[in-house]
Amino acid sequence: MVLTLHRGWVALGALSAGLGFAALVFWASAPLDISARVAPAAAPAAVISSIPTQAREVALTFDDGPSPQATPAILHLLDQYGAKATFFVLGSEAEHFPAIVEMIHRDGDELGNHAMTHRSLAGMRPSRVAYELSSTAGLIQELTGTRPLFFRPPYGNLSPVVISAAANLHETVTLWTIDTRDWTGRSAASITTTVLSDIRPGAIVLMHDGGGPRGRTVKALRSILAGLRARGYRAVTLETLVHDSTPEKGATPATQG
Numbered sequence: 038m039v040l041t042l043h044r045g046w047v048a049l050g051a052l053s054a055g056l057g058f059a060a061l062v063f064w065a066s067a068p069l070d071i072s073a074r075v076a077p078a079a080a081p082a083a084v085i086s087s088i089p090t091q092a093r094e095v096a097l098t099f100d101d102g103p104s105p106q107a108t109p110a111i112l113h114l115l116d117q118y119g120a121k122a123t124f125f126v127l128g129s130e131a132e133h134f135p136a137i138v139e140m141i142h143r144d145g146d147e148l149g150n151h152a153m154t155h156r157s158l159a160g161m162r163p164s165r166v167a168y169e170l171s172s173t174a175g176l177i178q179e180l181t182g183t184r185p186l187f188f189r190p191p192y193g194n195l196s197p198v199v200i201s202a203a204a205n206l207h208e209t210v211t212l213w214t215i216d217t218r219d220w221t222g223r224s225a226a227s228i229t230t231t232v233l234s235d236i237r238p239g240a241i242v243l244m245h246d247g248g249g250p251r252g253r254t255v256k257a258l259r260s261i262l263a264g265l266r267a268r269g270y271r272a273v274t275l276e277t278l279v280h281d282s283t284p285e286k287g288a289t290p291a292t293q294g
């Protein structure tokens with residue numbers, strides 16, 4: 038995967054090797070406008086892959102669930118370590134396992150939008166893209182009373198249509214800083230090493246709680262949470278990470294807590 042993030046410009050290429058290819062260069066004010074995005078005012082389209090922050094905080098994110106095999110075990114581990122995470126659920130899975138969506142919300146973890154069907158949205162007609170996003174957001178709201186603030190495109194595949202559909206729903210398009218590639222069947226030890234060797238303040242970590250057996254991800258999560266704690270890091274939701282982020286130069290510094 039090649040993912041280069043420059044201030045103001047985001048170049049995306051060859052995301053999720055073998056699964057899809059999206060080449061796109063576009064103006065994005067992210068990550069600097071992310072604080073504005075959470076404010077009620079209309080915000081420009083933003084794509085984030087990390088959050089600028091001085092705090093030793095990171096966001097663990099889990100895609101493709103909810104899953105009865107993995108999600109409750111992940112929630113239990115997070116609780117044990119006083120950690121929070123963001124779950125980018127598929128609408129199709131949320132329809133099957135609404136109680137797990139409610140459980141995520143009740144635990145104080147965050148629900149993100151990962152579209153309805155996990156098809157690549159790039160190249161899809163605009164009305165279909167709008168449906169993929171809005172139906173999932175509507176389902177999350179119905180189950181939890183809260184609209185998702187963040188959207189992650191399946192396979193990381195983006196197009197201007199996808200970005201504008203997310204903006205219409207006031208959802209920030211969210212990629213990642215560290216890809217654990219946990220879906221490839223690699224060992225729990227490799228997943229853990231990938232995260233801990235590259236961890237830094239504001240990092241967004243990509244993992245999966247659905248889309249296949251996730252025993253290794255769950256096993257890795259315990260070591261990841263222990264390793265983060267040992268390094269003085271706190272795992273928080275994306276919403277918290279953004280809330281605690283460092284404002285642009287010239288603005289009042291954020292309170293660190």
Ligand SMILES: [Zn+2]
Nearest residue numbers: 100101191192
């Ligand atoms: Zn996915």
